[in-house]
Amino acid sequence: MMFLKRTTQAELDAFYPVRPECQDSVPKPRFKLRTGKTLSARRWHSSFSEEGQLDIAKVLRRIQRGGVHPSIRGAVWEFLLGCYGPNSTFDDRSLIRQRRREQYDEWKAECKKMVPVIGSGKFLTTPIVTDDGQPIEGAPGAQSDQQQNNDAVFEKKVIQWKQVLPQIGLDVVRTDQPLVFYQNERNQAKLWNILSIYAWEDSDISYVQGMNDICSPMVVLFENEADAYWCFERAMRRLLMWAMEYNPNTFLLYETSAAAETTANISEKLLKQYGKYERNNVRTGFKDYQSGLAVFLAASILENKHKRILKEAKGLDDVVEILGDVTGNIDAKKIDQSLISWIASRFDPVTHSLKIREDLTTVLDSEMVGWVLGVPSGDILFYPEKAYYEEFKQLKKIYKENSLCGAIKRSKVYHKLCFEKYNKSMFKQLFLLYTLGVLLCPMDNKTWISSSHVYYLNNASNAYEYNWGRYMLEWLTKYSDNWEVLGCGALLLAIIYLDRIRHASIVDWKVNGCRICEWTQDSVDKTIKSDHSHQGHYGKSK
Amino acid sequence: MAAYRAEDDYDYLFKVVLIGDSGVGKSNLLSRFTRNEFNLESKSTIGVEFATRSIHVDDKIVKAQIWDTAGQERYRAITSAYYRGAVGALLVYDVTRHVTFENIERWLKELRDHTDSSIVIMLVANKADLRHLRAVSTEDAKAFAERENLFFMETSALESLNVENAFSEVLTQVYHVVCRKALDVGGDPTALPKGQTIDIGKDDVSEVKKVGCCSA
Numbered sequence: 001m002m003f004l005k006r007t008t009q010a011e012l013d014a015f016y017p018v019r020p021e022c023q024d025s026v027p028k029p030r031f032k033l034r035t036g037k038t039l040s041a042r043r044w045h046s047s048f049s050e051e052g053q054l055d056i057a058k059v060l061r062r063i064q065r066g067g068v069h070p071s072i073r074g075a076v077w078e079f080l081l082g083c084y085g086p087n088s089t090f091d092d093r094s095l096i097r098q099r100r101r102e103q104y105d106e107w108k109a110e111c112k113k114m115v116p117v118i119g120s121g122k123f124l125t126t127p128i129v130t131d132d133g134q135p136i137e138g139a140p141g142a143q144s145d146q147q148q149n150n151d152a153v154f155e156k157k158v159i160q161w162k163q164v165l166p167q168i169g170l171d172v173v174r175t176d177q178p179l180v181f182y183q184n185e186r187n188q189a190k191l192w193n194i195l196s197i198y199a200w201e202d203s204d205i206s207y208v209q210g211m212n213d214i215c216s217p218m219v220v221l222f223e224n225e226a227d228a229y230w231c232f233e234r235a236m237r238r239l240l241m242w243a244m245e246y247n248p249n250t251f252l253l254y255e256t257s258a259a260a261e262t263t264a265n266i267s268e269k270l271l272k273q274y275g276k277y278e279r280n281n282v283r284t285g286f287k288d289y290q291s292g293l294a295v296f297l298a299a300s301i302l303e304n305k306h307k308r309i310l311k312e313a314k315g316l317d318d319v320v321e322i323l324g325d326v327t328g329n330i331d332a333k334k335i336d337q338s339l340i341s342w343i344a345s346r347f348d349p350v351t352h353s354l355k356i357r358e359d360l361t362t363v364l365d366s367e368m369v370g371w372v373l374g375v376p377s378g379d380i381l382f383y384p385e386k387a388y389y390e391e392f393k394q395l396k397k398i399y400k401e402n403s404l405c406g407a408i409k410r411s412k413v414y415h416k417l418c419f420e421k422y423n424k425s426m427f428k429q430l431f432l433l434y435t436l437g438v439l440l441c442p443m444d445n446k447t448w449i450s451s452s453h454v455y456y457l458n459n460a461s462n463a464y465e466y467n468w469g470r471y472m473l474e475w476l477t478k479y480s481d482n483w484e485v486l487g488c489g490a491l492l493l494a495i496i497y498l499d500r501i502r503h504a505s506i507v508d509w510k511v512n513g514c515r516i517c518e519w520t521q522d523s524v525d526k527t528i529k530s531d532h533s534h535q536g537h538y539g540k541s542k
Numbered sequence: 543m544a545a546y547r548a549e550d551d552y553d554y555l556f557k558v559v560l561i562g563d564s565g566v567g568k569s570n571l572l573s574r575f576t577r578n579e580f581n582l583e584s585k586s587t588i589g590v591e592f593a594t595r596s597i598h599v600d601d602k603i604v605k606a607q608i609w610d611t612a613g614q615e616r617y618r619a620i621t622s623a624y625y626r627g628a629v630g631a632l633l634v635y636d637v638t639r640h641v642t643f644e645n646i647e648r649w650l651k652e653l654r655d656h657t658d659s660s661i662v663i664m665l666v667a668n669k670a671d672l673r674h675l676r677a678v679s680t681e682d683a684k685a686f687a688e689r690e691n692l693f694f695m696e697t698s699a700l701e702s703l704n705v706e707n708a709f710s711e712v713l714t715q716v717y718h719v720v721c722r723k724a725l726d727v728g729g730d731p732t733a734l735p736k737g738q739t740i741d742i743g744k745d746d747v748s749e750v751k752k753v754g755c756c757s758a
Contacts, residue, residue: 022583127641167614170565170586177583209564209614210588371623 037066370469564613
């Protein structure tokens with residue numbers, strides 16, 4: 001038995017040999033061959049009908065339980081990634097394969113015409129064109145056979161592509177270096193060819209660092225470069241959402257989540273958003289509340305904390321305390337009222353612009369609002385879709401019955417939260433309303449807020465996917481003439497204004513989080529004071 | 543070891559950014575400084591990472607939060623968020639690849655566009671151990687650093703040469719800037735810091751729009 005185990009392990013190691021000097025630094029693979037569980041070559045081949053149709057359900061079960069034997073991994077992946085349908089026959093597949101190889105060779109030839117080093121067994125790590133697209137003298141393999149094309153769009157595409165090629169090369173040399181496989185330059189060149197040709201064919205995505213790691217296994221698994229390309233292309237389709245672009249919202253999360261989460265309840269999902277170094281800090285219990293204190297919109301707060309609130313907030317004092325954790329360092333009620341009205345008078349709802357000084361106007365956009373308030377700026381926009389209209393009406397009715405219709409005083413919500421009993425869903429809505437009041441209308445407890453916010457909040461199942469910045473901005477413009485009543489966005493405008501006239505003061509900087517958190521009561525007071533002229537006017541800082 | 547005290551015990555927290563072309567060794571400088579590790583088989587950085595380490599400056603504990611990013615242009619979408627609040631920067635090039643030195647100018651411009659003028663910048667000539675492959679002379683780099691008013695140091699993350707010095711120097715300088723500023727406004731808390739103009743054009747808010755080019 002012992003002997004058998006050793007043979008299989010050795011057999012496994014032989015598939016992906018690691019350079020001897022790297023043996024220690026390479027983590028041991030978790031995959032183990034398990035007789036009877038791992039999908040073996042024999043079982044794989046017996047899962048096809050006579051014509052070659054695959055019993056996919058049967059093999060999937062096995063793959064799930066014990067993985068795939070390395071000897072058939074490439075062939076299995078082709079099916080799993082959808083290169084071939086399980087119902088295709090041997091003949092179908094050989095035809096598809098043939099056609100795809102031809103297609104790849106065609107593209108490769110096209111690319112080779114522009115950059116001869118493609119397909120030569122070598123690859124580029126140094127630039128071949130300058131930033132403005134001029135060929136660099138003496139750059140190896142750069143001389144293109146192609147005639148100058150007068151099509152400007154095409155030329156631009158060519159230049160952009162040529163500029164990314166050395167980047168691919170720089171990453172290719174850093175890809176899976178411990179593998180003996182990549183000690184061979186021809187194998188590195190294979191990886192480079194595939195990524196380069198992909199970058200040409202999919203110029204929207206082109207090449208983004210990290211794609212090399214996705215492509216590398218395909219190059220190792222497939223002898224044929226074209227087959228590896230198509231597997232990679234399929235994988236890219238599946239990974240598109242993840243691989244296409246770095247998502248700024250993820251970054252926002254990354255910056256602020258340290259405050260919202262403590263070590264005890266940090267989820268694996270959230271942990272993944274940290275870098276590899278900081279992840280360890282988070283895991284081992286490093287806490288830095290100060291740096292990450294962030295104001296999220298009510299929904300985000302609820303998203304993070306609603307379990308805690310529902311469980312712990314027995315009286316409203318607790319709710320207020322929890323909120324206090326999140327609403328940062330400024331007591332909005334203390335901000336000079338005359339400054340607020342002065343700023344509001346300088347906001348133009350039509351152009352979304354705030355006049356900072358006579359000669360300087362800042363145009364607000366949803367990204368800016370999102371950043372200042374630390375609210376997510378996701379892709380989904382809030383629109384009162386007609387489809388929701390009935391639901392909206394229904395909701396209004398419920399509010400009416402609970403005397404929450406229209407604009408309501410925050411103090412009234414407070415009272416309701418404190419002294420009346422509700423089911424969880426109503427509690428959630430009231431809480432949202434209250435929290436939103438704190439953020440949108442921080443001036444005092446008598447401020448009126450519109451219950452129509454609740455409709456949106458109630459429908460935001462995943463707060464991070466919605467564009468709260470835009471929502472806030474629309475709200476701001478809609479009611480800007482009436483801001484004193486609705487109080488909306490006064491704090492937002494104040495922060496944007498103060499930010500723009502902020503006197504460089506390195507001492508007050510904190511490294512993380514949204515703008516609203518970087519301001520303290522003290523720095524707000526000081527800035528306002530310095531901006532206040534003897535005649536009582538603002539805008540002194542010119 | 544005093545340098546590795548409890549993470550939350552510090553007097554100052556400074557954000558320092560690492561910038562420079564792809565493959566110049568930013569991540570290895572970071573891992574050498576914060577964990578005393580070097581990895582020959584390191585992979586390219588994806589997105590942004592940061593690590594922290596505290597050091598002593600005078601009698602104070604300064605905690606450095608050092609941000610490392612992908613060198614590739616494509617990741618520039620996160621630029622302003624990356625630079626936001628940075629008080630120190632290490633501008634890294636690879637002494638064996640001249641093009642990485644040529645691009646320093648561009649990195650410097652981007653840095654100055656996105657940060658406060660009081661930021662402390664050090665030009666770092668990394669991979670100094672590869673003597674036989676050197677493509678950028680020390681003199682050229684020194685001259686450039688002097689012209690642009692940057693600190694300069696030659697390092698090797700592999701040989702652990704000057705890495706500690708480079709980071710410590712930047713942090714010490716930042717600390718002095720902070721102390722000086724505190725002194726300037728110390729007398730009268732309401733007074734404007736002396737001789738400082740309010741540079742609205744350079745302020746963060748105007749840059750924020752660039753953050754979201756992918757989500758728009």
